[in-house]
Amino acid sequence: MSDPRDNVQQEFLAEAQELVEALSRDLLLLDEAHHRKDRIDPALINEIFRSVHTLKGIAGMFGYKHVGAVAHALEDLLDDLRLGRTSVGSQLLDVLFDSVERFQRLLALEDPESPEEEAGVQAYLAAIRSIGTETSEEEGDPLDKYAIEPAVLSVLTEYEEHRLRACIRAGLRLYRLRAAFDLTAIDDSIETLRDVASNDAEIITYLPSMEGGNDDTIELVVLIASPVPEEQLNAHFEGRYGTIEAIEERTHLPTLPPRLTSIPSAAIRMEPQAEEDPGQASLRSVANSVRVDIRKLDHLMNVVGELALIRSAVNRIVDRFKGESMHRRSLMDLDRIGRGFERQLSELRSGILDVRMVPLGQVFDKLARIVRQAAREHDKQVRLVVTGASTEIDKLIVEELTDPLMHLVRNAIDHGIESAEARTQVAKSPEGTVALNAYQKGSNVVIEVEDDGAGMNAHQLREAAVSRGLLSADVSHELTRQEMLNLVFMPGLSTSSEITGLSGRGVGMDVVKTNILRMGGMISIASEQGTGTKITVTLPITLAIIRALIVTVASRTFALPITAVREAIPYVPEDVRTIQGREVITLRGETLAICDLARLFGFRGSTSKAGRFVVVGSMGNRELGFVVDDLIGQEDVIIKALGKSLASVRGFAGATDLGDQKVALVLDAPTLFTEYFDGPDALRSLETRA
Amino acid sequence: MAFHALIVDDSSAVRAFVRASLEDADFARVQEAETGFEALRLLAANAFDVVIVDVNMPDINGLELLAFMKKSPRQQGARKILISTQVDGLDAKRGTELGADAFLQKPFEVDELRELIRGLLGSTEGVSL
Incomplete structure (x- = not known):
């Protein structure tokens, strides 16, 4: 039986990577808050804890022993931090920041259980353990202070119970909010609730109850901890979710039978924040994103490129019939359809490009x-x-x-x-x-x-x-x-x-x-x-597909990325001057260096003297004119890597298939610029002159 | 043995792992929920044979989902598996009280999960297909 882990290994690595990145971001926020001596948001520590906790869980399942061990030790440390047994200081921050690099290294290992890593991991675990914790055991269980219903307590996870204790110890009061939420819009509603709460309250958990709910709505009991008095908290929430009520503090000793409090059953139905089509929203996914292997996008992009080639081939056939009056009407139709096709194609291309983009x-x-x-x-x-x-x-x-x-x-x-x-x-x-x-x-x-x-x-x-x-x-x-x-x-x-x-x-x-x-x-x-x-x-912005100007030099076809092209002007040999050994022309009052591609590549003979062009390229803040024989037009090209024999030749970014069985070399504009202006060749030409 | 399963876990790697483990071997139809809210929506609309929930999730946790399923008429036939990092801790104890049929300790193996489900479904008469 095949091990399904092989197939989901990529999924693991992607998620682990995301968790480490999230960890890194949150640590920077923590570091910043520490430096500014701001109050440290418990939600931030919880986020950090959660990333490490999830990482620990999945590392174990996918055989990343070292990642699991490091995450486990960190989890304990973060737990101490969360529960106030240790505080944020530079030693702790150093250890935490270290973990980011360490995780990245361990995740990149060919053998995730590599024994060579053992010593480093052990040393790091020792560093984690060296961070002292103070155990300030307080008298009694703080939970006894409040009359929380057993039904509520019975569904708290160990972690949530920890948090609840920590909140009570920190002198926060406990509140309860009971409200019905529309199931189709619950994520947005909760998001809003969290936003409203974020300033003066910490939400411990949301308990779904069956009472007061039906297929479309669900009633939640929200457990909230806040330093703010009841009236103020209600004023802040503006009654949007119904009334928030304080959970009574116990007046009896906890050894007495608990006083069960009844919760008022009048639940307030909450309107969804945004109008949504109730019919289709019911199975809407919470995470509105998918993770896609970049190779799949490359493939799609290639398909788009092939479509563009087919379109060009059709265009050429259309061109062949132009001027034949008997087909005029059909040609006009074809032309119109062709333009529509191109618009859609370009939409599709920019759509795929957009998906590839990351900030x-x-x-x-x-x-x-x-x-x-x-x-x-x-x-x-x-x-x-x-x-x-x-x-x-x-x-x-x-x-x-x-x-x-x-x-x-x-x-x-x-x-x-x-x-x-x-x-x-x-x-x-x-x-x-x-x-x-x-x-x-x-x-x-x-x-x-x-x-x-x-x-x-x-x-x-x-x-x-x-x-x-x-x-x-x-x-x-x-x-x-x-x-x-x-x-x-x-x-x-x-x-x-x-x-x-x-x-x-x-x-x-x-x-x-x-x-x-x-x-x-x-x-x-x-x-x-x-x-x-x-x-x-x-x-x-992207490497996948480029729009290029197709030119010919000594009967050979080349593609010049359009991003590097500013304009093309007729080449007038009489206008060429030489300054410091370089050929230049004057364009709108500015001196423009020019470079004859035929000469650069050492093509002899066939260069036509008349009707040539200067393609003005621009990169960064520099401009350079490339002298070419003819301009063919613009096309979308997919750059394919050159074969081994040509890979070492400088000045070409790759090759591209132009559709009519013709292959063109794609000029590597940045290299041409660099070599011309300040590359080794430029220096060599100075050398020769000296 | 075709069955309808739900996996609730905020880790996409764990979801993918469970899905691959079950679909590969047992013709299972597996649905995934990333959050407790998504799980609530699916639980309100479908009858599952097996529901696998992670105990630690943001917002609505696994125990709360177990409590919800206990009262939900649609999920009376569902076998419930709780995923937890400790099987002898407080979470597992509470899970049992809330009607969990079995526990899976993270990290778990493919065969462990498959065996567990086979055992659970074999022991029920009323598996709806």
Whole structure:
């Protein structure tokens, strides 16, 4: 018999990942509240507890022994925290934050029971246990203080009973609300109830009762704890759910038989908050979302791409009949239907793209953790300011983006932000700021990592490049300041710790750049000494399907992503000038560098001199004109990976099938830009000239 | 042995696990509820042969659902299984009082669940198919 666990393993990993992410988010909130010395919301601690509790349960079922062990120990610790046996402090926060990384590592293990992890896990469990708890056993059971009906007590879970005791110990009063809810709208109603309650009351539980309910409504007894007196609480709820009544405090000793209180049976029917079709809402799912494997979406996107190809093929047939008057009417009909088809297709495509989108906030949460950690390691004061966390980007890009961004943020703190003393000396606030800004710009997403630290010394970077033999001294003197800063992305330059100290930037910026380029993105740097550094990453919103301008160069067909194209203009050979070894033209008063693709790729002979075009590309804040032979038109193309033999060729993002058995290479605009302006080739051409 | 089952658990992995365990072997028709509220809606509208509930859920907990089922005319024939992390704790004790027929301790195995259900359904005459 097959083990069903194999099929649901993915489901487990997805849920575990979500739980760890939720844990991480909640821990940041907890950390923030602790730093501000705010009152810590018990609901937040309960959320954290619940994530860990659920994780513990499912880890055991899916054979993740280490995850289960860590979650179990944390659960005990959080239970102590929840019940007031320990309090939030920096040691506790450190241990909790540690768990996030640890869970992520353990979940990524090939062998979830790997014995190699044993020692690390044990050490961590010891760290958890080292957090002291104070057991302040109080006299008697606080529950005895209230006359809670046995029927109510009998359905409380152990956990809820704990909470109830903790509330009573904390001096809160207990209340009861009895109301009937419309079953079809109960989720919204409860959501509202919770919102109203959140300020001055904690809801312990909701008990469904059969009395007063029928198939469409259900009566709930809601158990509430609140520091607020009865009248005030009722005023706050405005009678929306009926009257909230205090549960009587016992006047007798608990050893006497309990005084059963009768609950008034007049239940108040609650109107649903929003009008909904009662017929179809009855089986509506509470969680209005599904989790989908990204590969399924890729497949759908491919189907959309194939449909677009079929549509183009039909168009070509239609074109063939154009001008034949006998088919005029049918052709007009076909044309109209074709346009309708295209509209629907584009709707479908944007629908699928939309599903793939996730907010960047997912990555930013992780980065917030890095900021906290790095700041502590270096004993620096750092404030993180995030804008645009709701900016959406393709799920696949988000996955790939985490590492490069983590690197940039870490560098900003390790090498950018100065110590509090150093900052005070230069009249800066002792607390440094790292800003993460995200926003959409056309079909790109821009992410900026900005710090107000020491900035970079461009001249020292240049000297380092020369002393490392990456650049000749002669050439180095021709570099502009920006070109010197760009040296930081050169392989071999920023890998030395000595240089790191000098440059104010960390290791591996070349790796960061390679990763960003691989995603079809761009990276640029701006830095002022003493003021700070800003790294700007520009990425396409999605990788799946792109609209491209189809061009020909020396009888070969190429596709240029439309996101990189601004316009196309006729090429006039007489207008071309040469500045510093580069060909340029003047466009609306501005100098525009141009690059002849035929020459770049080394195609000879067949290039037609007349009627060529300049396709003006733009990436980030740079523009470059690509000289091509002809413009074919715009098409939606699916980028397919190049075969092994071509994969190492730079300048191509992939290949695409144009439908009429023709294959076009997709130009990799970011790489072409980078290589042209500041890549190794650009430097080599300077070298030759020198 | 075809039967109609409901799994109530806020963890989608556990729901998927239970569904896969039962559908694979027993031609069971399995419905899922993520929250107590969703469970209440399904319990009000369907008669189940087996209801599997997790004890710890936000808002409405598993014990409350057991208490509800005890009084619900539709669920008189249902066999009730409570999932809990401890089988000898307070939750299990209360579960028994509220009419739970069996317990499953998390983590549980596929065969454990299947055997349990076979045993429970075999012991009833009135399994509605």
